[in-house]
Amino acid sequence: MKKIIPLSMLCALSLMADATLDSIQKELETQKQKTATLESQMQALSRANTKQSASFSQNAYLPDIAFILDMSAVARDVNNTTYSNYAIPGFIDAPDTPELIFNPNRGFNLNYAELALHSSVDPYFDAFLVLHLQSNVFEIEEAYVITTSLPMGLRIKAGKFRSDFGRLNKKHHHSWHFDSQALIHEALFGPDALKDPGVQLQWVAPTDTYLMLGAEAMQGTNEASFGASESNNLYIGYLKSSIDVSEDISLLGGMSIIHGENFVNNTLNPTDLYGIDFTLREQLGAYSSLLWQNEFIQREKNLGTRVDKQAGFYSELIYTYNNNYATGLRYDAITQNDTDLSAYSGVNTDNLDRFTAMLEYKPFEMSRLRLSYTYDRSKIISGERKNINEVMLSLNISAGAHSAHDF
Amino acid sequence: MKKIILTLVLGLTLASANINVDTTYSTLGAIVKKIGAEHVNVTVLGSSKYDPHFIVPKPSLLAKLRRADLLIINGGGLELGWLPPLLRGAHNSNIQNGAKGFLDISHSIAMINVPASVSRAFGDVHASGNPHYITDPHQVPIIAEVIYKKIKLLDSSNANSYETNYQSFMQEWKEYLTEFDAKMQVCKTKKVVQYHLLFNYFLNRYSIKSYGNIEPLPGVSPSSKHTIELIRMMQNEDIKVILQDVYHEKKSASFIADKTGARVATLPHDVGSLKGSDTLESFYNTIAEQICR
Numbered sequence: 001m002k003k004i005i006p007l008s009m010l011c012a013l014s015l016m017a018d019a020t021l022d023s024i025q026k027e028l029e030t031q032k033q034k035t036a037t038l039e040s041q042m043q044a045l046s047r048a049n050t051k052q053s054a055s056f057s058q059n060a061y062l063p064d065i066a067f068i069l070d071m072s073a074v075a076r077d078v079n080n081t082t083y084s085n086y087a088i089p090g091f092i093d094a095p096d097t098p099e100l101i102f103n104p105n106r107g108f109n110l111n112y113a114e115l116a117l118h119s120s121v122d123p124y125f126d127a128f129l130v131l132h133l134q135s136n137v138f139e140i141e142e143a144y145v146i147t148t149s150l151p152m153g154l155r156i157k158a159g160k161f162r163s164d165f166g167r168l169n170k171k172h173h174h175s176w177h178f179d180s181q182a183l184i185h186e187a188l189f190g191p192d193a194l195k196d197p198g199v200q201l202q203w204v205a206p207t208d209t210y211l212m213l214g215a216e217a218m219q220g221t222n223e224a225s226f227g228a229s230e231s232n233n234l235y236i237g238y239l240k241s242s243i244d245v246s247e248d249i250s251l252l253g254g255m256s257i258i259h260g261e262n263f264v265n266n267t268l269n270p271t272d273l274y275g276i277d278f279t280l281r282e283q284l285g286a287y288s289s290l291l292w293q294n295e296f297i298q299r300e301k302n303l304g305t306r307v308d309k310q311a312g313f314y315s316e317l318i319y320t321y322n323n324n325y326a327t328g329l330r331y332d333a334i335t336q337n338d339t340d341l342s343a344y345s346g347v348n349t350d351n352l353d354r355f356t357a358m359l360e361y362k363p364f365e366m367s368r369l370r371l372s373y374t375y376d377r378s379k380i381i382s383g384e385r386k387n388i389n390e391v392m393l394s395l396n397i398s399a400g401a402h403s404a405h406d407f
Numbered sequence: 408m409k410k411i412i413l414t415l416v417l418g419l420t421l422a423s424a425n426i427n428v429d430t431t432y433s434t435l436g437a438i439v440k441k442i443g444a445e446h447v448n449v450t451v452l453g454s455s456k457y458d459p460h461f462i463v464p465k466p467s468l469l470a471k472l473r474r475a476d477l478l479i480i481n482g483g484g485l486e487l488g489w490l491p492p493l494l495r496g497a498h499n500s501n502i503q504n505g506a507k508g509f510l511d512i513s514h515s516i517a518m519i520n521v522p523a524s525v526s527r528a529f530g531d532v533h534a535s536g537n538p539h540y541i542t543d544p545h546q547v548p549i550i551a552e553v554i555y556k557k558i559k560l561l562d563s564s565n566a567n568s569y570e571t572n573y574q575s576f577m578q579e580w581k582e583y584l585t586e587f588d589a590k591m592q593v594c595k596t597k598k599v600v601q602y603h604l605l606f607n608y609f610l611n612r613y614s615i616k617s618y619g620n621i622e623p624l625p626g627v628s629p630s631s632k633h634t635i636e637l638i639r640m641m642q643n644e645d646i647k648v649i650l651q652d653v654y655h656e657k658k659s660a661s662f663i664a665d666k667t668g669a670r671v672a673t674l675p676h677d678v679g680s681l682k683g684s685d686t687l688e689s690f691y692n693t694i695a696e697q698i699c700r
Contacts, residue, residue, distance in 0.1 A: 032614070123505060126495070149500040153473055204498045210470040212496075242466035247454065250465045281465075286457040286654035322656070323461075324628055364627060365488075366527060399527070404492045407464045 063119030063127075064401035068174050070111040072103050072394040078381060080105050083388075087380040089349040090310060090339040091187035092224070094380070101134065101191045103179060103392060110134075114141070114174070118401070124149050130172070141172070142195065157200040162193055163216055164202070165238045165256035167277040167295050168314075169194050175406055177293075177318050178356050179370065179394050183332035183378055184297050184312030188273070190224040194258075196234065210242040225271050225299060226260035234260040238275075248283040252407070262301060269302040281407065287323040292316070298336065311336040326360040334378065348385050352378040365405075367397045426562045429475040429502070431486050432459060433678040434541045435512065435550065437687045439479065441576045442555050446565045450475070453489075455677035458654045459539075460531070460626070462489045472497035475508065477561055479554065482513030483538030508561065515553045516540045520607060530624025542676065543608035544587055544691040547580055583688060587695065594699035600641060600669075601650035602660065605676050609694060618646055621659050629659045641667045648672055648698065653680045672697040 076083065084104060087094040103109050115131040125145045132141035144159025164170045168182055169189075181191060198218030205211040220226040220234030238256040245251060258273040277295040284290060298311035312335055318328035333353040341349050358372035376388040428443065429450045430436040436451040443449065450471050453462035459481070472478065472493055480486050494503065501508040518536030525534045540546050555573040559566045591613045599610065602621045610617050619640060623633035640646075647669045651660045653676070660671045674697050675684040684693040 120504075146495065148495075148503045149506075150498070151500060153498045155495075155498040202498065204469060204473045204496070206474050208470060210466045210473075212469075240466075242469075244465060244467045250463075250467060252466050281463075283457075283463050287461065289463070322628075364527075365531070402487055404490075405461065405464060405488050407466060 061119075063117045066116045066398055066400040066403060068112075068114040068116065068396065068398045070102075070114075070174060070394065070396045072109045072111065072179065072392050074103050074106050074109060074390065074392045076106050076388060076390045078386065078388055082381050085381070088183075088187050088334075088352065088378055089341055089344050089347070089380055090308075090337045091334075092190070093343065099191075102173060102181070103394070111173075114172070116401075116403070120148075121145065153204040153206060155202050155204075157202075158198075160195065160197045161200065162195040163218065163236055163258075164200065164214055165194070165216075165236050165258060166254060166275045166297065167252075167279060167293060171406070174396050174398065175403075177291075177316055177328050178330055178358055179372055179392055180356065180374065182295070182314040182330075183334065183352075183354050184295070184314060187310075187312060187334065188225055188297060188299055189222055192222065194218075194222055196221055198232070198234070210240075212240045214238050214240075220260045222260075225262065225273065225301065227263045228261040228268050229263065234258070250281050250407075252279040252281075253277065262303070264301075264303050267304050269304050271302065272300045274298045279407075285322075287320070289318075289320045291318040291320070293318070296335075301339075306340075308339040309336055310334070310339060323365065324362055326362075328358050328360075330354075330356040330358075332356070332378070344380060347380060347383065349380070354378050366399060366402070368395070370394045370396070426476040426558070427474050428477045428479065428558070429471055430479045431462075431481055431490065432541065433680075434687070434690065435479050435481065435554075437678045437690075438547065438551050439554055439558070441687070442551060442569055442572050443558055444568070444572050446562065446568060447558065455675070455680040456653065459485055459677065460488055462486075464489045464493050468493050469497045472502065473499050475499060475502050477508045477510065477557065478502035479510045479512065479557075481538060481541065482511035483516075483518060483535050483540075484533040485538040510553065510557050512550055512553060513538060513540070515549055516546060519611060520604065530622075531626030537604055537607050539605045539676070540608045542606050542694065543612050544580075544584060545612055546608065547687065548577060551576060551580070587691060590695060591699070594695070596648050596698050598644060598646045599648045599650050599672075599698070600637060600646055600663075602652055602655045605652055606650055606674065606694070609698075615698070617650075618644055621649070621655075621663065634659060634663060638663055638666045641669060650674055650698065652676050670700075672700070674698070 084100060085094050102111050113133045115133070117129045119127055121127045124147060126148055127145045129143045130141040132139040140160060142161050144157050144161040146157045147155055150156065162170045168185060185193060196218040198216055200214060200216040202212060202214040214237065216236040217232060218234040218236065219232050220228055226234055236256065236258045238254055240254040242250060242252040254277045256275040260271045261268045262271045275295065275297040279291065279293045282290045294313065294315045296311065296313035298309070301308045312333055314330060314332045316328060316330035318326060320326040331353065337349065354377060355375045356372060358370055361369045372392050374390040376390065379386055379388060425446055425448050427450065428439050428447045429452055430439060432453050433451045433455040436449045439447060439449050452468050452471060453459060480490065500506060503509060513535065520537035521535065522532050525532055551573065555569060559569050594613060596615060598616050598618060600619045600621065601617055604620060604625060607617060619637055621629050621637065623630055649660050649664055649669050649671045651657060651671050651673045653673065663669065664671050673681065674694050675681040675690055678687060678690045679685050681693055684690040
């Protein structure tokens with residue numbers, strides 16, 4: 001096809017050596033038209049040639065499917081057996097240390113394979129399913145429906161889902177800025193985060209400024225803070241709002257209250273949590289941004305005989321240089337730990353904190369390599385305060401359906 | 408009590424008789440303004456300074472979507488990376504996909520560069536074809552027509568006004584295109600390379616051939632190997648114009664320009680991306696001037 005134009009030009013030139021410029025241009029125009037006609041005929045043919053679908057095929061209704069893999073190579077100055085029995089005094093005590101789900105081993109880890117499905121169900125519901133797979137674990141991480149057609153800015157979510165309180169809890173591991181869970185989240189909710197069967201009602205106000213109110217009722221199976229099992233016992237409320245200081249600078253803030261019941265010593269007693277979160281993001285260019293994200297959570301756990309007051313926060317600063325490189329720092333700390341620490345007599349349990357630094361390289365938006373260094377001063381290992389050094393290289397890929405970018 | 412509420416609701420609806428139209432990008436917004444004029448409040452969600460694939464999903468956009476009566480999207484996968492969670496989070500049933508207040512313009516466009524097979528091994532290819540049809544001024548009447556029909560359907564009370572605006576805009580644009588096409592007839596630039604496949608619709612329209620891209624694959628950053636190949640090809644084919652957009656890095660283009668003696672033409676990809684491209688006419692004029700200069 002490409003050859004037709006120059007060839008015909010050549011022919012035209014040689015045949016009519018004394019032809020005027022006008023006639024050559026005319027000829028060129030006709031050839032162009034012919035080319036265009038041929039091209040459109042070709043396109044029509046290629047369209048007609050597409051395979052005929054089977055009469056009852058339902059492939060077009062397949063849900064969006066993504067699979068996510070997360071793996072790492074870890075160097076740590078604590079051996080695996082002792083590390084797996086670490087304690088965070090007052091929160092996670094060594095004998096009941098939950099199974100570590102992310103990066104437990106020195107050497108290589110396959111953390112998980114995750115299968116995420118999404119589909120419209122009908123004009124009224126969208127459904128989501130996230131299956132979390134580990135070597136010996138099959139977990140329905142989330143399985144829920146949301147409404148799409150309620151009036152007045154309302155939306156209901158029902159099923160098993162991660163609570164939307166605060167900033168981090170809702171996000172899955174692969175969309176965190178660091179490979180480890182924020183210390184206060186791990187301390188209060190364990191590696192499973194706050195997720196349960198339940199219902200959620202959210203309302204977005206019809207205002208110029210974004211304002212969202214949410215309420216959730218959940219089963220309350222999380223044993224780290226709750227754990228009453230005879231009836232649903234967990235109630236969560238939150239308020240979120242955001243303003244744009246300028247076109248490129250946005251602030252996002254939230255406040256949350258969580259009320260549930262614990263079953264320590266076989267009696268039901270209330271557990272209350274209060275959280276605030278604050279995020280500032282400045283867009284520096286098309287692919288470059290600065291993000292400062294902070295979250296503080298306090299827990300008041302009534303144990304009948306006493307009320308434990310514990311709190312902590314994380315603060316992270318992420319600089320995204322372009323669509324390939326990003327770097328970030330995080331500081332985690334337990335700021336209040338008024339509980340019975342007599343099991344740790346003789347051990348310094350003050351100033352539990354952690355520093356993490358990371359450097360990210362994304363060859364493409366669906367894959368991410370992350371190198372991180374952690375200096376962890378929050379753990380008691382084998383009855384002793386042990387400051388842990390850890391270097392990790394992690395690889396996360398997300399194949400298939402494209403998940404949207406985070407704020 | 409009921410009466411009070413009724414009058415209140417009625418009062419509110421009368422007071423805000425305008426319909427709220429959100430568009431994902433600015434060129435679509437400019438076309439809506441031409442047709443809706445004083446009867447619509449247009450909100451453009453995505454900044455024309457940035458990559459249309461990577462609009463920052465600011466929570467403030469949720470508040471904008473919450474009150475929209477009509478959401479007009481470019482479609483073709485261009486909003487895939489940022490709009491769906493916002494749409495879910497805005498809790499506005501009027502503008503959900505499939506609702507009366509949702510309009511995907513790409514469904515009315517004859518898409519080009521539709522890939523025969525799709526894999527992310529080929530980079531960020533869009534399965535339904537090249538979504539950057541907005542750069543071709545001949546698409547404007549097609550877009551205007553679907554927008555006109557949709558707005559008229561949603562707000563029949565101002566149908567006459569919309570029809571007048573639409574007819575006069577079509578006339579105005581027809582004249583503009585005649586003049587524009589005449590200008591493009593004498594455009595000397597016939598061969599270009601571009602950063603991304605942003606201007607294919609424009610280039611196809613005016614028989615300008617795009618020989619390659621600075622990015623090795625859509626959405627993949629330039630590599631030295633690919634850049635060297637591109638330079639060699641440009642020298643062989645005698646290509647003297649590099650089309651650069653406003654949001655990608657500029658170093659690669661100026662390096663290639665240095666090696667080949669080509670000129671870097673910075674083009675707006677959407678109304679308002681560049682200074683002096685704030686109207687539909689000046690947007691397309693800037694593209695033409697930059698390419699043909």
